């Protein structure tokens with residue numbers, strides 16, 4: 001990561017960039033990497049990033065004269081059960097959408113490509129001819145050679161021992177040979193990144209685990225280079241190595257390494273072999289490759305690799321320290337990702353943002369609670385084990401759960417909530433879950449539970465807990481001026497208003513979105529996404545001070561997330577129920593809020609709906625949430641979870657961050673221009689203006705499937721007239737329209753009534769396009 005970042009900084013013209021390595025280059029994890037480069041990931045931009053690595057590695061030798069050992073022999077993913085076959089076919093469909101070669105082949109054809117494989121239990125495979133592998137040390141040597149040629153400098157045998165900061169901003173580093181001034185640090189210290197970040201007061205939840213592969217002496221039948229054989233059901237990857245075999249694994253539960261155990265002396269180091277731990281994997285390997293029975297083992301290599309709590313690396317500027325940029329926590333794909341990740345990290349430093357949206361890797365996405373050593377020791381081994389797992393819908397991790405308590409957690413447990421972890425909170429996905437749902441791509445176990453919750457909100461009244469939303473109080477004489485600058489929406493509405501707004505960056509694309517309640521002239525409360533709080537707090541706080549560090553607006557910004565609970569009570573019976581509890585809210589206009597008392601509790605009720613039914617989002621002190629909830633449910637309101645909310649949101653065509661909205665998308669692309677001010681004056685306006693005169697390059701549309709049994713999950717290719725024109729972004733079953741539904745991002749202008757196909761695991765399903773919401777187009781129900 002350090003070499004790739006240096007190379008790309010130099011390419012971007014930063015000729016005074018230096019790389020400081022406390023030992024010798026590659027002496028951490030990189031030198032012993034198996035160094036496979038498989039392009040296919042679950043998201044478009046992560047895949048694009050690895051494709052960039054492939055392109056880089058395949059041309060580096062030509063550029064530098066230094067061989068990088070790029071061997072492009074392809075990879076073969078086999079399936080031994082139906083779910084894996086569906087899963088790899090879903091990946092094949094994604095590959096086609098991203099322009100990557102991938103084809104389904106039979107078990108027989110798979111065997112032809114890997115003659116030593118026992119294929120008796122193989123039921124199908126996907127062949128990806130463009131995947132390859134590199135020599136990791138040679139890649140680094142080539143990157144450094146090119147970076148030096150462009151003016152960059154490498155210092156080996158110099159360790160970073162401190163970070164010099166001033167007003168929360170990087171000013172330099174202390175090293176074992178003195179201080180160096182700098183205004184930006186790319187922290188690429190592999191498994192040591194957590195402790196180096198701590199020198200700058202930043203939290204980087206990264207922990208090393210032991211990671212194994214077996215090497216054999218030469219074996220008859222291995223002639224030349226083989227494709228990589230991915231037997232993910234057995235947690236294995238296999239390829240040739242110097243005429244023998246390399247058999248690597250992601251065993252179900254890895255072995256964590258406590259911070260501090262591996263110190264600066266761990267140079268070109270390896271960990272002890274652990275045959276007991278490897279034994280189950282060895283049995284899988286013997287089953288897949290009977291030839292191993294008589295093979296001579298060269299070594300069981302055990303090297304450390306760093307993992308994060310969600311299995312994705314960390315990239316970009318930290319929330320805690322300006323100028324401290326992360327490129328670490330590579331989760332065993334550091335070589336595959338390194339080329340593209342280094343390019344994106346250099347972009348973050350030089351241009352203020354990655355080359356394309358990489359929110360899923362954002363350095364600010366983890367709740368502070370994840371930085372605890374205990375939680376990392378529990379979670380990271382599971383992440384290693386989950387590397388080859390099938391990503392079933394609603395699949396949950398088991399370790400490091402219940403890290404943060406929602407105010408209603410005990411009530412939710414009593415109502416048998418099945419929860420998902422979001423920013424450390426346990427949010428109910430659905431209720432009345434007698435047991436955890438089966439892992440399946442078929443009709444899910446929760447189908448009828450969610451129907452009941454949607455129908456409660458549609459016919460009667462349901463309560464959705466929004467307490468995990470981030471909440472920021474913006475207070476001060478300049479509050480309005482500040483928010484008019486940082487938000488694209490109509491933040492100058494009078495006190496008592498609720499305002500939806502995009503938060504744009506200088507490129508005019510979504511940094512975030514929020515709902516603001518204007519409490520009085522000088523006080524706004526911003527409601528931001530559950531996972532966005534750290535990022536948004538940093539964004540707004542930095543906007544107050546500007547780059548120079550001097551406060552340019554007279555406002556204070558306070559994170560009040562844990563002080564307030566938010567209950568969204570939705571459905572036609574809500575008004576009467578709330579009236580029976582002492583508040584008459586019927587006259588309150590849409591997008592208005594008011595202070596009132598419900599069941600004797602002081603609340604603020606806001607008239608808006610994310611699910612398309614009449615209702616109020618009610619904010620109260622966290623300590624009162626239980627009493628309010630009990631009063632509501634006793635009066636007949638039923639609890640509803642995130643799955644019901646998502647289904648209803650998609651029916652209403654409401655866009656969501658991380659799905660339809662991200663930093664590649666402008667309000668014009670998302671069809672949300674009506675929520676931005678024509679008068680301008682906000683960050684990103686000049687870019688929006690440039691776009692608004694141009695033909696639309698993309699569009700968000702709603703899709704309703706013909707076949708009620710289709711199960712779209714997201715990221716499926718959308719096809720029109722035989723051509724892939726986009727992807728699904730949010731999917732669910734729509735209970736009010738009685739069909740599977742999706743929102744999709746497409747690059748052609750579609751009209752309502754047109755038909756498209758959606759490729760779900762190789763099967764093409766017909767769907768109707770609607771430019772308007774699928775349910776209650778005029779929005780009459782939520783405003784009645």
Ligand SMILES: Cc1cc2nc3c(=O)[nH]c(=O)nc-3n(C[C@H](O)[C@H](O)[C@H](O)COP(=O)(O)OP(=O)(O)OC[C@H]3O[C@@H](n4cnc5c(N)ncnc54)[C@H](O)[C@@H]3O)c2cc1C
Nearest residue numbers: 001022028029030033034035036160190330333334335336
């Ligand atoms: C067994 C195994 C197999 C793998 N197979 C693959 C694979 O097939 N494909 C793939 O893509 N990835 C694979 N990986 C993962 C990949 O090797 C890593 O993700 C990658 O090498 C990490 O690179 P890095 O630059 O982040 O870290 P490192 O290579 O560890 O580099 C970090 C550097 O920071 C230096 N450093 C630390 N602290 C300081 C300090 N205070 N001052 C100065 N310098 C410091 C260290 O000396 C070190 O050289 C594998 C990993 C293992 C262990």
